[in-house]
Amino acid sequence: MKRSQTPEPLFRKVLVANRGEVAVRVMRTLHAMNIRSVAICHRLERNAVHARFADEAFEIRGNTPVAAHLDADQSIALARDCGADAIHPGYGFLSENAAFARKVTAAGLTFIGPDADTIDLMGDKISARNFAVRHKVPVAPSVQAQDDMASFVEAASAIGFPLLIKAAAGGGGKGMSIARDASELRERARIASSEAQRYFGDGRIYAETYVEQPRHIEVQVLGDGKGGAIHLFERECSIQRRFQKIIEEAPSAPLPETTRAAICDAAVRLAAAARYKNAGTVEFILGSDGRFFFLEMNTRLQVEHPVTEMICGIDLVRVQIEIAAGCGLPLSQAEVRAGGHAIECRISAEDPDAGFLPATGSIRLLRAPAGEHIRFENALDEGQRVTADFDPMLAKLAVWGKDRAEATDRMVVALKQLTILGLRTNIDYLIRILESMAFREGALHTGFVTEHAETLAPASVDEPLRDRILIAAALGQRAFRDAISAVGEPYASMAGWRN
Amino acid sequence: MPLHLTLNGQRHSIEIVRRTPHLVLNVDGRVHEISEWSAEQVGRMVNQNEAVVVSRALVDDGGRETCFVRIDGRTHEVVLIDPREDSAGHDSTRDEIHAPMPGAIISVHKQAGDEVSRGETIITIESMKLQTALAAPRDGRLLDVLKVAGETFDKDALLARLEPADEA
Numbered sequence: 001m002k003r004s005q006t007p008e009p010l011f012r013k014v015l016v017a018n019r020g021e022v023a024v025r026v027m028r029t030l031h032a033m034n035i036r037s038v039a040i041c042h043r044l045e046r047n048a049v050h051a052r053f054a055d056e057a058f059e060i061r062g063n064t065p066v067a068a069h070l071d072a073d074q075s076i077a078l079a080r081d082c083g084a085d086a087i088h089p090g091y092g093f094l095s096e097n098a099a100f101a102r103k104v105t106a107a108g109l110t111f112i113g114p115d116a117d118t119i120d121l122m123g124d125k126i127s128a129r130n131f132a133v134r135h136k137v138p139v140a141p142s143v144q145a146q147d148d149m150a151s152f153v154e155a156a157s158a159i160g161f162p163l164l165i166k167a168a169a170g171g172g173g174k175g176m177s178i179a180r181d182a183s184e185l186r187e188r189a190r191i192a193s194s195e196a197q198r199y200f201g202d203g204r205i206y207a208e209t210y211v212e213q214p215r216h217i218e219v220q221v222l223g224d225g226k227g228g229a230i231h232l233f234e235r236e237c238s239i240q241r242r243f244q245k246i247i248e249e250a251p252s253a254p255l256p257e258t259t260r261a262a263i264c265d266a267a268v269r270l271a272a273a274a275r276y277k278n279a280g281t282v283e284f285i286l287g288s289d290g291r292f293f294f295l296e297m298n299t300r301l302q303v304e305h306p307v308t309e310m311i312c313g314i315d316l317v318r319v320q321i322e323i324a325a326g327c328g329l330p331l332s333q334a335e336v337r338a339g340g341h342a343i344e345c346r347i348s349a350e351d352p353d354a355g356f357l358p359a360t361g362s363i364r365l366l367r368a369p370a371g372e373h374i375r376f377e378n379a380l381d382e383g384q385r386v387t388a389d390f391d392p393m394l395a396k397l398a399v400w401g402k403d404r405a406e407a408t409d410r411m412v413v414a415l416k417q418l419t420i421l422g423l424r425t426n427i428d429y430l431i432r433i434l435e436s437m438a439f440r441e442g443a444l445h446t447g448f449v450t451e452h453a454e455t456l457a458p459a460s461v462d463e464p465l466r467d468r469i470l471i472a473a474a475l476g477q478r479a480f481r482d483a484i485s486a487v488g489e490p491y492a493s494m495a496g497w498r499n
Numbered sequence: 500m501p502l503h504l505t506l507n508g509q510r511h512s513i514e515i516v517r518r519t520p521h522l523v524l525n526v527d528g529r530v531h532e533i534s535e536w537s538a539e540q541v542g543r544m545v546n547q548n549e550a551v552v553v554s555r556a557l558v559d560d561g562g563r564e565t566c567f568v569r570i571d572g573r574t575h576e577v578v579l580i581d582p583r584e585d586s587a588g589h590d591s592t593r594d595e596i597h598a599p600m601p602g603a604i605i606s607v608h609k610q611a612g613d614e615v616s617r618g619e620t621i622i623t624i625e626s627m628k629l630q631t632a633l634a635a636p637r638d639g640r641l642l643d644v645l646k647v648a649g650e651t652f653d654k655d656a657l658l659a660r661l662e663p664a665d666e667a
Binding site: 195242354355357358359360361362364365367387388390391392415416417419421422423424425427428431461463465466467468469470471472473474475476477480481483484485 | 502504506507511513515518522524526527529531533536538540541544546551553554555556557558564566567568569570571572573574575576577579599600601602626627629630631654
């Protein structure tokens with residue numbers, strides 16, 4: 001009997017210039033493709049899950065773990081030294097850093113992502129916007145801030161309030177705020193500019209029409225770098241807090257078919273015009289009147305990519321690697337099929353009942369949900385410390401169902417199974433969102449959590465439950481258990497317990 | 500001597516009534532028979548013939564014990580009160596601004612001696628790349644601000660104090 005031959009892997013070894021759940025996610029596909037994986041880790045994360053999961057792990061230096069992960073030269077030097085032939089940047093950190101992409105290529109390595117010039121084009125919101133306008137992708141009316149604040153306020157006011165102030169080099173909600181009149185605009189623009197300067201080293205800001213009750217709809221695109229581009233349908237990411245997504249789904253909650261087609265077409269037009277190479281996401285804001293505006297293009301894998309993978313049955317990291325290796329697109333638009341509905345929740349260390357303030361602490365107990373059509377993307381360990389060094393996102397939970405109702409039900413069950421104890425998390429809050437009538441009905445918009453703040457507050461605890469909680473807590477304490485097992489008068493009250 | 504606990508800001512007490520044949524506890528005057536329980540972090544508890552699966556984790560944060568209890572897909576935080584600290588009477592929280600998180604001071608908006616009104620921002624801090632405004636807990640006059648811009652601090656650090664409110 002003749003043995004089938006394993007095809008030659010597309011790369012020998014890939015360094016993943018990231019950490020945490022996304023590093024593990026990328027490595028899983030590398031391993032499936034018979035490619036060796038290399039992790040980088042700061043000495044404070046030497047025992048981290050992503051470092052243990054990789055075939056090889058190397059230490060990177062820096063005053064803080066974040067500084068080390070942002071040091072482009074170190075990871076490139078390590079990649080060369082260990083014989084890697086490509087670098088996958090994951091998301092965050094260096095993933096949208098054009099200088100990094102350029103250096104990777106200059107070092108003779110393959111950057112698993114778009115060309116540096118495309119990152120430059122899309123990374124600057126103003127040039128991205130101008131590019132979109134040239135290619136007939138609708139954008140919201142906007143004004144760029146000039147040195148002269150008075151003329152900026154005047155020009156912006158002429159568009160009409162409310163206005164959304166954004167950083168030109170921004171992302172992740174940093175430097176973003178809403179102004180409802182000229183005095184708010186003056187005040188907020190000043191703060192936004194200083195925040196933008198601090199986070200991105202670029203204080204340029206602009207103001208654009210703020211669409212009331214907007215939905216955030218984004219399209220997953222794939223481009224071959226030669227002008228060929230397709231879409232893998234849209235995702236809805238309207239459930240946000242502090243301008244950051246917390247629940248994403250694919251396809252979107254109810255959306256007219258013509259609107260869906262128009263948005264997906266616009267995204268493909270943009271990707272094709274940019275001769276985009278890689279998986280990417282084109283983000284739009286959709287008004288209740290059906291008008292939609294281009295927001296930005298993310299030239300990388302997206303945090304919420306699993307929901308698209310689950311409805312399309314496509315491994316997006318594999319596609320990224322194939323495109324980077326020059327294999328072109330794995331399928332044509334006509335071959336793209338989507339089925340069912342997928343939802344993702346971002347699990348964060350934060351206190352939703354206190355303004356979503358980030359929480360720190362240690363994970364003392366971790367129980368992951370399991371079952372069919374459930375993905376728990378994480379790099380968590382019991383005993384792991386959650387510090388202020390990184391983003392508060394701990395993990396992602398994604399589920400698939402045959403329709404939106406089934407996916408929602410399955411997510412609620414999975415979230416109830418998911419147990420992360422030892423610090424505050426948003427798990428229970430996510431359950432409350434999913435169980436709300438407004439979410440079930442698909443009445444989504446980016447102000448959802450503010451509008452429904454009252455409904456989303458924790459339910460009160462009735463007396464039987466309260467007693468049960470108190471008893472469980474008491475029995476969790478060693479001193480109390482010792483008092484129970486102490487030999488003594490059976491009817492005696494507990495005597496002098498001590499720690 | 501009962502064990503004191505707080506849940507959602509309310510104080511409760513638990514006392515052991517009987518150990519055999521079943522554990523019987525008195526919770527705020529209500530008697531509960533616990534016919535089955537486990538010392539494990541995740542285990543079944545049968546209380547008044549009703550079984551629930553309980554997950555819990557105890558966190559000792561510098562002498563203050565907090566028990567995270569998860570029952571039926573919902574997590575609750577219970578603070579176990581050390582009897583030695585139990586006598587602490589006067590509530591200073593309305594006079595002091597403590598750091599909710601470890602982080603750094605971005606800017607100080609008010610100085611010692613300034614009159615402030617409730618909700619007015621006194622200090623802007625940054626933690627985990629997010630800026631948070633710390634506001635005055637009540638109307639009053641600032642006694643002092645203990646940090647300057649750029650300084651870092653740990654969770655719960657005292658950052659500013661108000662002059663004690665008039666007893667009038």
